[in-house]
Amino acid sequence: MVSYGLIIFCIITLSINSILCYVPEPRINHNSLIIHNRLLVFGGWKIDESANVSYSEMFYLDLTKPFDSKTKPWILVEGGYLPVYISLSTAIVSTLDYDIIYLIGGYRRNITTDKNDNSDLVYMYNYSTTRWTSQKVENATPRQAIMGVINNEGTIYMFGGSNSTTVYNDMQIFKVSTMDWSKLNIIYNLPLPCFAYTANILTNRIIVYIGGTDKEGQYLSMKTIRLFDTLKSEWAQMNVIGGDDITPRSYHSSVLTTDGYIILYGGLGLDETTDPKLAILDTNKEIYEWTIPALSGSSPHLYGHTANLYGNYMIVTFGYDGDISNMSSQIYLFDVSNYTWVTTFNPSPPITTEPTETNVTTKSALRIGLGVAGGVVLIILVSIGVIVFRRYGTKPHTPILKISGTK
Template sequence: MIRMNINNIKIFFLLIILSIEIGQSVIPVERYSLSSVLIDKRIYFLGGESYHHSPKNSTTLDQILYLDISKPFNTLNPPFEILPNTIPFGSSYAIAFPSSQKNVIYLFGGITVNVNTDLDDFKSILHSYNLETNEWTIPTTSGIVPGRRKDISGVINNNTGKFYAFGGVSDQYTGTPNNSIILNDMNIFDINTLAWSIGSIINAPLPRVDYTATLLSNGIIVFIGGRETHAVRVVDINQLALYDTKADEWPSMTARNVTMENRFLHSAVLTPDERIIIFGGRQVPNDNPVLNQLAVLNTKTTPYEWSIPQVSAIGNMPLTTAAHSAILVENYMFINFGQITPFKNSQIQLPFFFILDIRNFTWVTQYEPEPSDNGKQIGIIIGAVGISVGVVTVVGFLGYKYYKKQRQGLYISRDRLRLCLTVTTT
């Protein structure tokens, strides 16, 4: 006969919940220049470069990681999962964006190599991945298809279904510096009609790479930083290139208020109140880190205004990082992977996870998703030899109440949980 005290019942049910809901997580290898996209309650991380721990012959990865953001977790042990279906090629320096149906991920541009031979065997500029069928395809498109390019950024307008990608460098993985061409064309892809078109080049900025692009609610795309012409000169961060998606025009603006370091390979997210938060990046020359790794651009003023926020929890602050992933989830800015600057072959940033609470600009280690009525779970039926139906009901109720508290450190490994489970047998 088995007896359980009330604490053991709680732990027992917590173990079952974690085993069912969290599943087997992975510790990913370090990477940078990856693509990321948020779809429903998952962040997908595609490809990237890993010089020291790539599992295949190429340093360019074909892996697809994801992170379930419907559950709480601690950044010291983030529950990364890996999809068994890989990208058909190694991918880096590309853009991932969702379809209007939210069941397809498009992958545009970047490096595309055979991960077994490290050779450039792929010619298409656009690929798609169906999350329901786990199939990769090359979409059949119309219009003027852009040439291959990398080191780009792009945005998707969810209202119109149009994707915008500006500039980039035209040489592929096997290209040489002398053959590379920095571009300044605006390519537009309609995900509803699968048609390509080209935006205006009148007053377009100089050719540019390694910048950020952010779409405002008024249809203006704000381009910040990067490198221009032959990729040796960093763009003045106060000189903002703007693209009006409604008028197909290129206005410009000089931001004011704070003088900051110019940068490239940084990241940017848009807050609900139309502020653009940038993080990290490098300087030229010598790839030195920027002093003010966090900065905020207020787009509700004319001209736009820069500010440097006062950041709390300095001990949890990441090192200045470049070529990382940044995505806004509710009130949290997720920053993943990347390179420590200045970049050295002997100093690769290991897999890492940092979260910035944008409400008070505090670096936090615990992620707590906002409650959702649609996502609530009403119970799990379990069975155990020697436990009556009445005990199971009590266990379910207590375990569910315990689970809802979402205490810090909820995400721990199954092995450690099993050590916590104590059963008294008579």
């Protein structure tokens, strides 16, 4: 009797877990960001044996719950599919509305035709509705391999980048409050054109640009730090003297800690290697300084990955693993408080950046309500299965009960 009810229970449980336990494919040059205590990942592509494969789904990690990096507890966002295949773009959470994400630039291909498609260069994602919409923005310029940063007033800064024929060194800005796109008219101290760099905005409103590749295909020196003052709209260059030597690289990642340290990780360099894999730039000193910290644990040599800082954890996802010469689908966790690679994520109390918790509370209540309702429905279905088995399971020569949609 019980076994028949358990069969129904398992079928229902598996159908639910197919959504809650999503298994994403390996990828590089994707986007990841943190919104409402979730690490959201989307886009990217991988090299298949016969062709390049692109992705349009969105999935996330719940950063309010502990997890083991080996289990990869991804959850698929239902209805959150991208309107285009996209890679090497920049994605930014608005500082004016923490429900909104802007997706800008990148290589874009039409999902229906699989052709290059730059008809819409700016997309907006609404976290509450899980929907993407194209934004009609005049003067938007297609660029790839860029990284944007946003200030508290909602202005996104995007430097350089490339397209199929050209590498740039201009500064484009996008004001999300007015949807205005423009190029800053700057002629002094312009850095070299480059792409595949990293960018972090400090509390003093200066953007720090590290690494990248120039128009000749050369990796830029890590001893030359490019600085952009957003208050004055001026460029400056800092020659880092002293400290440890860091080899040039591109397609790396960097995160900024609350105490002014930029943690650099991975990247593609000469002979596809970089030394070291992880380094720290101290921006608190008058002349910034590189250091190579003593680390505990280990990590692979990645490039084309992403890294996000949440509490004490730098969370690294996907990328190309140079140690095995293949795409990665792994999660790597670096505890920035003691410079240790770990496998277990133990969250502190949820980090709140939103101006109000009303929407979050409402959504939590809704999820609880749906969870309770789902549990009740599950119990009813299992009970029906048990009753049916009791009624018909012991009768000889009775046809097996058939459920519509099954074989």
